[in-house]
Amino acid sequence: MSGNKSALLFDATQRLLRRKAYGNIRRIIAKSHPADLAILLGRFDGEHRRKLFELLENDETRALVLAELDLEQQVAIVAELQVDQIVTIFNEMDQDDKADILGALREELANEILTRMSGEESLEMEGLxxxxxxxxxxxxxxxxxGLLETKTVEAAINYIRENRDVEMAFYVYVVNELGQLVGVISLRQLVVSSPDTVLRDIMEPAVVSVRVDADQEDVARLVSRYSFLAIPVTDDRNVLLGLVTVDDVIDVLKEEATEDILKMAGAGPEMMETTSVRGSVRARFPWLMISFIGELLGVFLMQPFGEALQAHHFLVFFMPIIMAMGGNLGTQSATIIVRGLATGQLIQGHFLRIYWREMRIAVLMGLIYGSFVGAVSFFLSGMELSYAISVGVSMFLAMAIAVSVGAMLPIFFSKVKIDPAVSTGPFITSAVDVLGLLVYFSVSSLLLSIM
Amino acid sequence: MSGNKSALLFDATQRLLRRKAYGNIRRIIAKSHPADLAILLGRFDGEHRRKLFELLENDETRALVLAELDLEQQVAIVAELQVDQIVTIFNEMDQDDKADILGALREELANEILTRMSGEESLEMEGLxxxxxxxxxxxxxxxxxGLLETKTVEAAINYIRENRDVEMAFYVYVVNELGQLVGVISLRQLVVSSPDTVLRDIMEPAVVSVRVDADQEDVARLVSRYSFLAIPVTDDRNVLLGLVTVDDVIDVLKEEATEDILKMAGAGPEMMETTSVRGSVRARFPWLMISFIGELLGVFLMQPFGEALQAHHFLVFFMPIIMAMGGNLGTQSATIIVRGLATGQLIQGHFLRIYWREMRIAVLMGLIYGSFVGAVSFFLSGMELSYAISVGVSMFLAMAIAVSVGAMLPIFFSKVKIDPAVSTGPFITSAVDVLGLLVYFSVSSLLLSIM
Incomplete structure (x- = not known):
C-alpha cells in the first residue's frame, strides 16, 4: 500500500471512529493485510486505538496485527486487554514475538499470563x-x-507436511543425537533428491551459525553479508536452539540505522512518538550538557581577548561565520568517517589515507572560503587590509582545524571502544567553536599588532 | 568472519603480497567464502588488488567475489581485465549483477563485451x-x-530439478498463456501437495508485485513491511519480467540509510573511499555555500549593533554558547522529525502533536540552560544583573526559536517534495545562528537601555 492510500485509509477510519460507525470500519479493514492494519493502528492512540483493535476480525487477525507493531505499542495495547484474551491472542503468535512482549510487560501481568499458558509453552517462553x-x-x-542426520528425505518431507506452522521452512537443519547442529539442507535440495536418500548424504556440513549470546548487530551483519534467508542459533556446545530469519534481520538493520542517526545528532537512542517529554529531555540533556561545558570553557578562554575585542569590535561580526563554516566542514568529515566505520567500508589500515584525503579537501575549501570572507571583510571594514587578512586566514585555519578534529575524534572513539556515532554531535561542534575562535583572536591580535 | 579475523587476514595478505609469496596467498584464500574475499579485495587498490583478483582460484570464484563488491570496485577491476576473461567471468554471474557492471563501464567496452556474449544473453542484458x-x-x-497455471506439481518439481542455477527458488510464480502473473506458490506448498495437483488449484492468487519502473526504495519498503523473501516485477500489462530478492533489498536499505546520513550532514550522497578529492569538494561545496550565504546575511544584520557591542563587549563572550546550544537543540528536533518521516513512523496528521511536544522540551531545556548561563554571566560580569538577564533570557529564546525552526523546516521540505534530510545540516544551523544572535542583541539592547 502506498503512503497516499495509507493516509486515505487513516482519514476515513478516523472519521468513522468519531461517528462510531463501527460496521463501516469493519468492512473497510476486513480486506486489509495485517501489516497495513498495523500501520493504521499505530497512528491512533488511547480510546481510538483500543476500539480499532477490538474491531479487528478475530483473535488470529489481532495476533498478526499485534506482531507487526512496535514494542511500545504492543505493550500499550496488551496492557488494556483481559488476561484471557491476551492468552487467546498469544496462542496465535510466534514465540519470539510474544517473548518480546512478555519481557516488556509489568512483571505481575507477565507472570499471570505465563501461568495461564500450557506447561510446555510457558517453559519455552521462560527460556526465551x-x-x-x-x-x-x-x-x-x-x-x-531440525531433523536427525539418519532420517530420510521422505521423512523430512512428511515432517514439513505435518508442521505447517513452523516459521521458516526453507532450510532444514540436521542435528545428531545430542541435538548438535551438523548440517543444513535447503528445501530445494530436499525436493530434488530421491525420497530414500539419508539426510547426512545430501546435507551441507559447513553451516554458518551464531552463538545465542551474539550481538544482534553481528547477526544482522552475517546474514546480510552472506545473503542468508535465516541463520541457526546454537548454545556453547553447538546444540541448536532456534533460528533468526531475514525479516528480523531487516528490522535490526533499520533499528540500528535509526539509533546511529539519532546518536549522531545527540538526540538519544529512542524514537519520538513512543517517548514522553520527560524521557526525551532525559535522553537529550547529557548531549546538550557536553556542548554547554565545552562552550563555557570557550567563554573563559576568550576572557584575555576582551580588550582587543573592544578595540576592534569589527572582528566580532565574523565570529559566527568562522565558527559555522568550521563546524559544518568538520561535521561532514566526521559523518563520512562514522558511517564508513559503521558499514565496514572503512578499516583501521585506511585511516591515514582518509585523513590525508580529508586534509586536502580542507585546504581547498579553506582557500576558497577564506578568500571569499576575506574579500567581504575587506570591503565591509572600509578597505582595512589587516582586518581582511585576519578574517580570511582565520577562516582557512578554522576549517583545517575542524577537519582535523572531525576526522580524528571518531577514530579515537572507535579505538577506545566508544561508539564513534556520538562524536559527530556536541563534541565536534564545541571543540571546533572553541579552537576556531582562539585561533581567530590569536591571529587577529598578532596581525593587528604587527601591521 | 569477525572484524578482527578479517583484519588479520588483511594484514597477512598484505605482507605476502609485498613479498610476492603468491603460493601462500593462494593457500590462505582457498578456503574463504566469496563474501569474505570480496571484503579483503575491497581493502586493496591498484596493483595489489589486480594481483589478488588474479590469484583467486578460478573464474567461478572470481565471478562470486566480483558480485559481492561495490559497483565502483567492480568497474575498476573489470576495466583492467582482457575482454575474453570478462566474458568468461560474466558467464558465471547473475544477470542483475552483470547488467549493473555493464551499465557502469565505458560504453565502448560494454559494447565490446555485449557483442561477445551469446545472442540470447546479450538481448537479455540490453533489456535490463x-x-x-x-x-x-x-x-x-x-x-x-515462472510456470503455466495448467502445469502439475510434478512438472514444477521437475522444472526446479533441471534449473539449478535459478537464483531464488523458494517461490514458484504462476503465469497464464500471455505471461501475465496470476499467482504464487511457495516451494513448501509444492512439497506437501500431491504430484498430480494442477498449480492453479493450490496457488495464492492475491500476489503482491511491483511495476518495473517502481522506485527501489518503495520496493524495499514493501518487501520489508510484508516480510517477503522476494517480490515479482511486472510490466504495465502485468507480464512477469523478473524478481527482486530480499538480499538485494537489504543492500538497498543500507544504501538509503547511508545516503540519508550523509545528506543530513550535508556531505553529499556518495561514500568516501570511492570518491576523488575533487568529487568530494564538488559534493560538499554547495552545502557549505548555503551555510556561507546564511551566515554572511548574519554579518550584515549584525552591523547596526556595532556600537552596542563596543560598549558592552562582555556580551561577545556569550555569543558562541548561545549559538551552539540553539544549534544543537534545533538539530536534535530536526533529526528526530527527519528520521520519523523516513521510517514512516511520523505522518502528516501528527505534525502538530510532535511540534507541541518539541516546544515543551524546548521550554524546559531553555529554562534549565538559561538559568545556568545566566548565573555564570552574573558572576563573570561582576554581579551585573542586566548582563545576566540579557544572557539568560536570550539563551531561553534562542533555544525556543531553534526548536521551532528545527521542527518546521523538515516538515516544510517534505510538503514541497524536497527530501527533508537536507534540512538538518547548514539550513538549520545558519538560520538558528542568525536568528539567535539577532534576538540576543535585541534583548540586550532593550534591557541595557531600560535597566
Whole structure:
C-alpha cells in the first residue's frame, strides 16, 4: 500500500471512529493485510486505538496485527486487554514475538499470563525471556525444522507436511543425537533428491551459525553479508536452539540505522512518538550538557581577548561565520568517517589515507572560503587590509582545524571502544567553536599588532 | 568472519603480497567464502588488488567475489581485465549483477563485451540495461521460476530439478498463456501437495508485485513491511519480467540509510573511499555555500549593533554558547522529525502533536540552560544583573526559536517534495545562528537601555 492510500485509509477510519460507525470500519479493514492494519493502528492512540483493535476480525487477525507493531505499542495495547484474551491472542503468535512482549510487560501481568499458558509453552517462553533483547537469543524463534542426520528425505518431507506452522521452512537443519547442529539442507535440495536418500548424504556440513549470546548487530551483519534467508542459533556446545530469519534481520538493520542517526545528532537512542517529554529531555540533556561545558570553557578562554575585542569590535561580526563554516566542514568529515566505520567500508589500515584525503579537501575549501570572507571583510571594514587578512586566514585555519578534529575524534572513539556515532554531535561542534575562535583572536591580535 | 579475523587476514595478505609469496596467498584464500574475499579485495587498490583478483582460484570464484563488491570496485577491476576473461567471468554471474557492471563501464567496452556474449544473453542484458539503476527493473534478476497455471506439481518439481542455477527458488510464480502473473506458490506448498495437483488449484492468487519502473526504495519498503523473501516485477500489462530478492533489498536499505546520513550532514550522497578529492569538494561545496550565504546575511544584520557591542563587549563572550546550544537543540528536533518521516513512523496528521511536544522540551531545556548561563554571566560580569538577564533570557529564546525552526523546516521540505534530510545540516544551523544572535542583541539592547 502506498503512503497516499495509507493516509486515505487513516482519514476515513478516523472519521468513522468519531461517528462510531463501527460496521463501516469493519468492512473497510476486513480486506486489509495485517501489516497495513498495523500501520493504521499505530497512528491512533488511547480510546481510538483500543476500539480499532477490538474491531479487528478475530483473535488470529489481532495476533498478526499485534506482531507487526512496535514494542511500545504492543505493550500499550496488551496492557488494556483481559488476561484471557491476551492468552487467546498469544496462542496465535510466534514465540519470539510474544517473548518480546512478555519481557516488556509489568512483571505481575507477565507472570499471570505465563501461568495461564500450557506447561510446555510457558517453559519455552521462560527460556526465551532469559536472553537479552539485543542478542541472537532475543531475536531468534525457537521453532525450526531440525531433523536427525539418519532420517530420510521422505521423512523430512512428511515432517514439513505435518508442521505447517513452523516459521521458516526453507532450510532444514540436521542435528545428531545430542541435538548438535551438523548440517543444513535447503528445501530445494530436499525436493530434488530421491525420497530414500539419508539426510547426512545430501546435507551441507559447513553451516554458518551464531552463538545465542551474539550481538544482534553481528547477526544482522552475517546474514546480510552472506545473503542468508535465516541463520541457526546454537548454545556453547553447538546444540541448536532456534533460528533468526531475514525479516528480523531487516528490522535490526533499520533499528540500528535509526539509533546511529539519532546518536549522531545527540538526540538519544529512542524514537519520538513512543517517548514522553520527560524521557526525551532525559535522553537529550547529557548531549546538550557536553556542548554547554565545552562552550563555557570557550567563554573563559576568550576572557584575555576582551580588550582587543573592544578595540576592534569589527572582528566580532565574523565570529559566527568562522565558527559555522568550521563546524559544518568538520561535521561532514566526521559523518563520512562514522558511517564508513559503521558499514565496514572503512578499516583501521585506511585511516591515514582518509585523513590525508580529508586534509586536502580542507585546504581547498579553506582557500576558497577564506578568500571569499576575506574579500567581504575587506570591503565591509572600509578597505582595512589587516582586518581582511585576519578574517580570511582565520577562516582557512578554522576549517583545517575542524577537519582535523572531525576526522580524528571518531577514530579515537572507535579505538577506545566508544561508539564513534556520538562524536559527530556536541563534541565536534564545541571543540571546533572553541579552537576556531582562539585561533581567530590569536591571529587577529598578532596581525593587528604587527601591521 | 569477525572484524578482527578479517583484519588479520588483511594484514597477512598484505605482507605476502609485498613479498610476492603468491603460493601462500593462494593457500590462505582457498578456503574463504566469496563474501569474505570480496571484503579483503575491497581493502586493496591498484596493483595489489589486480594481483589478488588474479590469484583467486578460478573464474567461478572470481565471478562470486566480483558480485559481492561495490559497483565502483567492480568497474575498476573489470576495466583492467582482457575482454575474453570478462566474458568468461560474466558467464558465471547473475544477470542483475552483470547488467549493473555493464551499465557502469565505458560504453565502448560494454559494447565490446555485449557483442561477445551469446545472442540470447546479450538481448537479455540490453533489456535490463534500459531500466534506471534505482528502479525495480534495475535491481531485479530476470531469472525466476515462472510456470503455466495448467502445469502439475510434478512438472514444477521437475522444472526446479533441471534449473539449478535459478537464483531464488523458494517461490514458484504462476503465469497464464500471455505471461501475465496470476499467482504464487511457495516451494513448501509444492512439497506437501500431491504430484498430480494442477498449480492453479493450490496457488495464492492475491500476489503482491511491483511495476518495473517502481522506485527501489518503495520496493524495499514493501518487501520489508510484508516480510517477503522476494517480490515479482511486472510490466504495465502485468507480464512477469523478473524478481527482486530480499538480499538485494537489504543492500538497498543500507544504501538509503547511508545516503540519508550523509545528506543530513550535508556531505553529499556518495561514500568516501570511492570518491576523488575533487568529487568530494564538488559534493560538499554547495552545502557549505548555503551555510556561507546564511551566515554572511548574519554579518550584515549584525552591523547596526556595532556600537552596542563596543560598549558592552562582555556580551561577545556569550555569543558562541548561545549559538551552539540553539544549534544543537534545533538539530536534535530536526533529526528526530527527519528520521520519523523516513521510517514512516511520523505522518502528516501528527505534525502538530510532535511540534507541541518539541516546544515543551524546548521550554524546559531553555529554562534549565538559561538559568545556568545566566548565573555564570552574573558572576563573570561582576554581579551585573542586566548582563545576566540579557544572557539568560536570550539563551531561553534562542533555544525556543531553534526548536521551532528545527521542527518546521523538515516538515516544510517534505510538503514541497524536497527530501527533508537536507534540512538538518547548514539550513538549520545558519538560520538558528542568525536568528539567535539577532534576538540576543535585541534583548540586550532593550534591557541595557531600560535597566
Amino acid at each position: 525471556l532469559k536472553y537479552p533483547d539485543d542478542s541472537a537469543g532475543g531475536i531468534m524463534t525457537p521453532e525450526f525444522i | 540495461l534500459k531500466y534506471p539503476d534505482d528502479s525495480a527493473g534495475g535491481i531485479m534478476t530476470p531469472e525466476f521460476i
